[in-house]
Amino acid sequence: MTGRPPAPRYVANARMYSPAPGAAAAWKGLFAWLARESGVDLDVVDHAFPLALSDLWARKDLGAAFMCGFPFMLTGDRPRPVAAPIPSGALYGGKPVYATRLAVGANTRFQSLEDTFGGRLGYTASDSHSGYNALRHHLLPYFKRHGAKLYQKSVGPLTTPRRVIEALLAGDIDVGPLDSYALDLMLRHDPALASQIRVVATTDLAPIPFLVAAADCPDEIITRLQATLLTLAAAPACAPLRDRLCLDTFAPVDIAVYDLMLRWDNEARCVGYAQPR
Template sequence: MRLVANARMYSVNPAAAATWKELFAWLSSGSGISLDVIDHAFPLPLSELWSRRDLASAFMCGFPFVLAAHRPRPVAAPVPASALIPGKAVYATRIVVRADSRFASLEDTFGGRLGFTVEDSQSGYNALRHHLLPYYRQCGKRLYRESVGPLFTPRRVIEALLSGGIDAGPLDRYALDLMIRHQPDLARQVRVVATTEPTPIPFLVAGSDCPGEVIAALQATFAKFDHDSECADLRDRLCLAAFAPVAIEDYEIFARWDAEARDAGYDQPG
């Protein structure tokens, strides 16, 4: 049986998508595992991708992973070149506004329209809500006049922001780095007003029935990424330093954040 790979979560633009295909070609060659890189673009549900029996490598957010009744098998976690904790497989959410807006701080955006991606997203929902929770408790009421979503993807958050559909929105920090790497003009269009605390980053998973020897071969190859001379250009274009083993226990914090917000009556960020 041929196995499949997909990097939809971080295929943030055509250039990034093409580079991920190169990464999977390197992974296939180095591991000896034949991989077909498949398209599974929005609006197809990510849950269908993660449940595929022939899946060998696809990005999955840690929040739906910890909530899943039947979890896929962890393969490897990316280590961003600009990780907030150097050398660690972590990321954060950047809350952004239009660069030409009047908002100088996060508090300035209160009373406006806040975008979110989807309810089972860590960066686009759970981390955003956790960051806003202290303000909600202090204020005793919702912070924004409108919550706009689901917007589903970081690209759609930016589109809503630039079109005036929202005043502020959450962006996966690593996804934004990738966007700016391949679309430098974007850095002049958006401005960061807040950054959440770092948490474990989305990681690559395989199907729950994927053979252990396949996963071991993929993991052994990923472990070479940081020092393989053939990957120097890939590391640059993917804004990555390395791939690391997945520490599943670190992701349980996402379920605690979710429970904390719900217990406070703050189900949806806004």
């Protein structure tokens, strides 16, 4: 007589929103709560830079990992949406949205985005919304007005918000894009950063990166994970985690709203502005 086969285990990862050790530790705590409350076995795996996020998203045992909506919309082999975070703060208005903060070094002469024109522009990756697509969309009216390159040089791919800040502080770029939620987390866990950078512009809001599971993850697993995440705001034991993660709760993912990212991409390409420059 044989026993039951062991329950499948799934992997979880919050690399996109682990820009500081304190944030990474808090996500591990949240995933532990999620596994306990949902009954889904989750193993938190490290998948740090320079490992490719595309390899993480392609894992067959993926249970919960953050994915940007832009590459999600561009790929033909999509993982399954689980839930989208609703960050805390006035910018987000209680919705699963975010923006890009355009930052400069605090000790530089730049007081506005226009002051940085002619300098060096950083970007994260060409398939990033916050670090490329939203940046380009924000610069598009200036590009149309000037009809030429706005910057002397584009520097990238810098890949992560943390590396954008490192490039700013090293003087390698004059202005760079920062995912607003990632910046919130960096400032929460590294308050001294507030005196080192200055935000000179903020892009329009867009739907935020969300947790995804493998394309063939069973419906039951998706349902259990999502149902548990949607209770986060009402879970008293999670109050410290919510504080450390600058997070209100999670919401269901509405894929239709992510068409915005494709529209912004198309608008830029139609006028010959394929790369922010």
